[in-house]
Amino acid sequence: MAQLAAPHKKSGLGPGFWQVGIVLTIANLAISWWIITLDINKYLTEAGPPAGDIDWLFKFMSVVANAIFVYTVGYIVYFSIVWRRKKTDPIDAVGIQIHDNPTLELWWTIIPGILVILLAVFSVRIWASLQNTLGDVLTMESIGHQFKYEFRYPKLKQSVYDDMHLPVGTPVTLHVTSADVIHSFWVPEMRIKYDMVPGLVQTLRFTPEKTGTYRIICTEFCGTNHANMFATLHIDSQQDFGRWIAAQFKAQNQGPGPVNLSSGQASAGQALFGQKCSSCHSSGPFEQKIVGPGLGKLLSDPNHPNLVTGEKPNAEDISHVLINGYSGPDNSQGKAGPSIGVMPNRQANALSNADIANLTAYLVSMSQK
Amino acid sequence: MAVQALPGHAATTGHDSHRDHIHPEPEGFIAKYVFSIDAKVIGIQYMIVGLLFFIISGLLAEVVRINLYNPQGGFVSNDTYNGAYSLHASGMIWMTIIPLVTGGFGNYVMPLMIGARDVAFPWLNFVSFWLFPVAGVILFASFFVGAPEAGWTEYPPISLQGPPGTSLWCIAIFLIGISSTLTGMNFMVTIMKMRAPGMTFTRMPLFVWAQLSTAMLNMIATTALSAALAALFIERQFNVPFYDPARGGSPVLWQHMFWFYSHPAVYIMILPAFGFTSDNLQTFARKPISGYKMIAFSSIAIALLGFMVWAHHMFTSGMAPWLQLPFMILTMVIAVPTGIKIFSWLATLWGGKIEFHPAMLFSIGFLVVFTFGGLTGIFLSAVPVDLHMHGTYFVVAHIHYVLFGGSMFGIFAAVYFWWPKITGRLMNYRLGQVHFWVTFIAFNVTFLPMHWVGLLGMPRRVAQYQDTIPSLLGTFTFWNRVETIGSLFLAASTLLLIYNMANALLRGKRSPANPWHARTLEWTIASPPPYYNFKSIPAVLKNPYDFGEPLPYLGLDPQPDEDAGSATKPPSLQPAAH
Numbered sequence: 001m002a003q004l005a006a007p008h009k010k011s012g013l014g015p016g017f018w019q020v021g022i023v024l025t026i027a028n029l030a031i032s033w034w035i036i037t038l039d040i041n042k043y044l045t046e047a048g049p050p051a052g053d054i055d056w057l058f059k060f061m062s063v064v065a066n067a068i069f070v071y072t073v074g075y076i077v078y079f080s081i082v083w084r085r086k087k088t089d090p091i092d093a094v095g096i097q098i099h100d101n102p103t104l105e106l107w108w109t110i111i112p113g114i115l116v117i118l119l120a121v122f123s124v125r126i127w128a129s130l131q132n133t134l135g136d137v138l139t140m141e142s143i144g145h146q147f148k149y150e151f152r153y154p155k156l157k158q159s160v161y162d163d164m165h166l167p168v169g170t171p172v173t174l175h176v177t178s179a180d181v182i183h184s185f186w187v188p189e190m191r192i193k194y195d196m197v198p199g200l201v202q203t204l205r206f207t208p209e210k211t212g213t214y215r216i217i218c219t220e221f222c223g224t225n226h227a228n229m230f231a232t233l234h235i236d237s238q239q240d241f242g243r244w245i246a247a248q249f250k251a252q253n254q255g256p257g258p259v260n261l262s263s264g265q266a267s268a269g270q271a272l273f274g275q276k277c278s279s280c281h282s283s284g285p286f287e288q289k290i291v292g293p294g295l296g297k298l299l300s301d302p303n304h305p306n307l308v309t310g311e312k313p314n315a316e317d318i319s320h321v322l323i324n325g326y327s328g329p330d331n332s333q334g335k336a337g338p339s340i341g342v343m344p345n346r347q348a349n350a351l352s353n354a355d356i357a358n359l360t361a362y363l364v365s366m367s368q369k
Numbered sequence: 370m371a372v373q374a375l376p377g378h379a380a381t382t383g384h385d386s387h388r389d390h391i392h393p394e395p396e397g398f399i400a401k402y403v404f405s406i407d408a409k410v411i412g413i414q415y416m417i418v419g420l421l422f423f424i425i426s427g428l429l430a431e432v433v434r435i436n437l438y439n440p441q442g443g444f445v446s447n448d449t450y451n452g453a454y455s456l457h458a459s460g461m462i463w464m465t466i467i468p469l470v471t472g473g474f475g476n477y478v479m480p481l482m483i484g485a486r487d488v489a490f491p492w493l494n495f496v497s498f499w500l501f502p503v504a505g506v507i508l509f510a511s512f513f514v515g516a517p518e519a520g521w522t523e524y525p526p527i528s529l530q531g532p533p534g535t536s537l538w539c540i541a542i543f544l545i546g547i548s549s550t551l552t553g554m555n556f557m558v559t560i561m562k563m564r565a566p567g568m569t570f571t572r573m574p575l576f577v578w579a580q581l582s583t584a585m586l587n588m589i590a591t592t593a594l595s596a597a598l599a600a601l602f603i604e605r606q607f608n609v610p611f612y613d614p615a616r617g618g619s620p621v622l623w624q625h626m627f628w629f630y631s632h633p634a635v636y637i638m639i640l641p642a643f644g645f646t647s648d649n650l651q652t653f654a655r656k657p658i659s660g661y662k663m664i665a666f667s668s669i670a671i672a673l674l675g676f677m678v679w680a681h682h683m684f685t686s687g688m689a690p691w692l693q694l695p696f697m698i699l700t701m702v703i704a705v706p707t708g709i710k711i712f713s714w715l716a717t718l719w720g721g722k723i724e725f726h727p728a729m730l731f732s733i734g735f736l737v738v739f740t741f742g743g744l745t746g747i748f749l750s751a752v753p754v755d756l757h758m759h760g761t762y763f764v765v766a767h768i769h770y771v772l773f774g775g776s777m778f779g780i781f782a783a784v785y786f787w788w789p790k791i792t793g794r795l796m797n798y799r800l801g802q803v804h805f806w807v808t809f810i811a812f813n814v815t816f817l818p819m820h821w822v823g824l825l826g827m828p829r830r831v832a833q834y835q836d837t838i839p840s841l842l843g844t845f846t847f848w849n850r851v852e853t854i855g856s857l858f859l860a861a862s863t864l865l866l867i868y869n870m871a872n873a874l875l876r877g878k879r880s881p882a883n884p885w886h887a888r889t890l891e892w893t894i895a896s897p898p899p900y901y902n903f904k905s906i907p908a909v910l911k912n913p914y915d916f917g918e919p920l921p922y923l924g925l926d927p928q929p930d931e932d933a934g935s936a937t938k939p940p941s942l943q944p945a946a947h
Contacts, residue, residue: 050753083720200614217826219829
């Protein structure tokens with residue numbers, strides 16, 4: 001192994017080992033500096049606690065990960081160049097035959113160990129601050145549906161859909177659950193998310209501090225139309241929020257009144273069906289299921305369960321389901337059947353009296369074709 | 370088990386001992402190549418079927434990527450899109466990577482490496498293999514009745530609503546799970562009981578260590594998945610509520626059982642790739658691994674820890690908050706044995722005589738990409754950061770860095786490394802190097818942007834997306850287009866590999882027994898190996914990796930003159946005198 005001793009002896013660790021180390025250290029410091037001074041807020045708003053804490057932890061991890069990556073990959077590339085087999089090497093040339101370096105092995109166990117402990121300590125501290133209640137100033141609920149969000153405010157009897165309004169500077173305790181399948185409640189600007197699991201209530205705590213409009217995104221696959229399950233979070237000034245919630249209470253006291261079915265327009269209903277219904281229902285036969293059954297022959301096809309009266313359905317029954325929605329088992333055969341899923345009610349679908357009349361007219365007209 | 374035969378002393382105890390005599394080779398094409406119980410043939414069968422499913426699953430990924438070229442989608446319907454990504458992931462994980470790394474290379478290489486003539490239970494091996502194509506056909510056939518749509522995780526209740534193909538998915542994964550469990554048992558016994566005389570645990574090649582820890586995971590973890598799948602199937606078909614919360618079931622129960630398997634499954638996929646890397650690095654750096662015992666024992670440590678961290682996939686799913694803490698900390702602890710491996714591989718490169726063989730390039734590429742994927746894994750382990758990242762494209766990026774950049778790069782390296790041993794033909798060296806560079810670049814173009822796209826608010830499993838980020842980093846549409854173009858190059862790079870393989874089979878040069886001057890036992894016999902592997906089982910004197918010294922084996926089968934006298938064969942690699 002005489003030919004091997006030469007490079008080994010000449011420079012200890014090989015030519016340029018420490019110089020490369022210096023270059024990598026400079027690169028590492030430069031990237032770390034960039035990470036530390038990066039204003040994440042510029043790319044994704046930090047709309048209030050806990051976003052700041054979580055971004056701090058993210059930066060800490062980025063700096064450490066960057067150091068490990070730069071040194072590891074830097075030396076992989078450098079070793080590959082310096083210790084490559086050269087054309088002049090004899091066919092049986094071998095590398096330096098060492099098996100272990102216990103000191104080195106000890107260090108590359110201890111140093112990652114220390115980093116892991118540090119990371120765990122920081123993570124647990126921030127985790128603990130997430131668990132602490134910031135005061136139950138506003139406690140409310142959100143319920144996931146295929147494919148929309150329902151919001152319930154204290155004392156407000158009717159639910160709000162699609163648009164969530166919160167007053168700025170007020171700590172929020174939000175309980176989330178689901179009416180059908182697993183959804184998720186994520187506000188990227190708050191850096192926080194929990195799954196909305198049917199039969200389980202989970203709690204998010206955050207404090208909106210910057211007014212604006214933010215996205216609420218579903219991140220658990222929830223069906224055909226999962227990609228379009230969004231809501232909007234409006235963080236309002238206290239005055240704007242006060243005006244908005246007052247309008248909600250006013251609407252609650254008025255109510256929509258009875259539906260006049262005879263005024264329904266089938267053509268208007270057809271357009272509305274395309275917007276509101278077609279992500280779950282086809283206009284084909286019963287078997288053509290998307291999420292719910294096809295509604296093309298609602299009154300004439302005996303496959304449709306008689307949900308409302310147990311009798312053969314009529315136009316009144318259609319409007320009844322449109323107004324009240326439906327959930328739970330199919331009991332139309334006089335005995336408990338399997339659950340047939342959830343049809344949201346008129347508030348969930350934001351249907352006016354005229355909309356219901358039009359939709360009913362359209363569904364009736366299809367059955368008569 | 371009878372007395373182990375020492376070289377030149379064919380034992381003559383009972384007929385039952387398979388070490389003592391060699392069964393005659395089966396006659397006829399069917400017996401030899403189709404319904405074979407020879408581990409080598411079964412290994413090749415696994416590889417052929419796995420390659421087929423790899424191509425199908427890869428094409429499904431292209432469907433996904435092409436649909437995401439535009440924010441409004443439109444290449445396929447939402448349902449087809451959802452089916453495509455579900456079957457892409459299921460096909461890649463269960464029908465490609467796991468069968469290739471265990472059934473394929475495990476069956477072919479592991480018995481040869483330990484100096485065995487076959488695995489411990491050849492008929493069990495036969496059953497393991499034949500469950501595999503059946504399961505794969507059932508899985509992909511689900512497209513004809515409505516493919517499963519809820520991703521490879523199939524969380525109920527959405528999977529209870531899912532199309533009829535979801536039940537076929539349950540059957541297919543159940544079958545492949547049984548196949549995995551049987552293979553795990555088989556390999557465990559093979560490695561424990563059938564090593565050549567003198568091959569103590571610390572003289573085993575590192576790939577065998579990797580297979581041992583994988584077998585342990587396969588044997589224990591897969592049963593939990595089978596139970597969960599059976600329950601999902603029964604609930605779907607016979608309406609017994611295990612998971613439906615409306616009737617007293619628990620959707621979170623599925624997640625616990627699923628991840629109790631599927632987290633160890635990550636290590637089932639990556640540990641054999643660690644083994645490929647360990648052996649390739651030594652052979653092409655011409656020096657022994659730095660810290661053999663650390664590498665070997667860290668595999669076992671990772672396998673054991675792998676059982677204790679499953680709920681880190683469920684930080685947002687609904688657990689008692691205090692339960693998040695032990696899972697978070699144990700997950701972070703896995704960084705230590707994984708780091709030990711990476712630093713040991715790095716130290717192995719130092720002072721070597723590195724040859725940029727395609728297998729070596731893929732192993733070095735593996736080091737770079739897997740280091741990155743491992744580090745993003747640590748981000749996901751911290752609960753507060755995971756609350757932001759869970760369910761986003763950041764997770765998609767991470768899984769592809771560890772599964773494509775990890776397991777698939779490992780498989781590519783293994784293909785280039787063992788191809789001459791398996792087929793007796795040499796692949797085109799230059800084309801292999803081109804394949805690496807195209808794959809490496811296209812891989813990073815495809816998956817690197819997913820990190821920041823996810824962090825900025827793109828959820829996974831969406832057929833359309835909002836183009837909402839007008840920042841310096843470019844819009845979602847821009848980055849998704851970059852990813853799609855990258856993925857097309859990635860698909861094209863695979864054609865280079867397939868062409869190289871086909872070309873080698875048709876026109877390749879004959880390979881000598883040991884073209885890479887490697888030192889493990891499989892290279893001491895002819896390429897391809899004879900039916901019985903070893904006429905007489907050699908004795909092992911020490912750890913195989915001392916390059917430059919005579920091979921540490923006694924009683925090797927004499928090889929035909931063309932190999933022994935080959936001009937390319939270094940004198941140091943002549944069989945030891947005995």
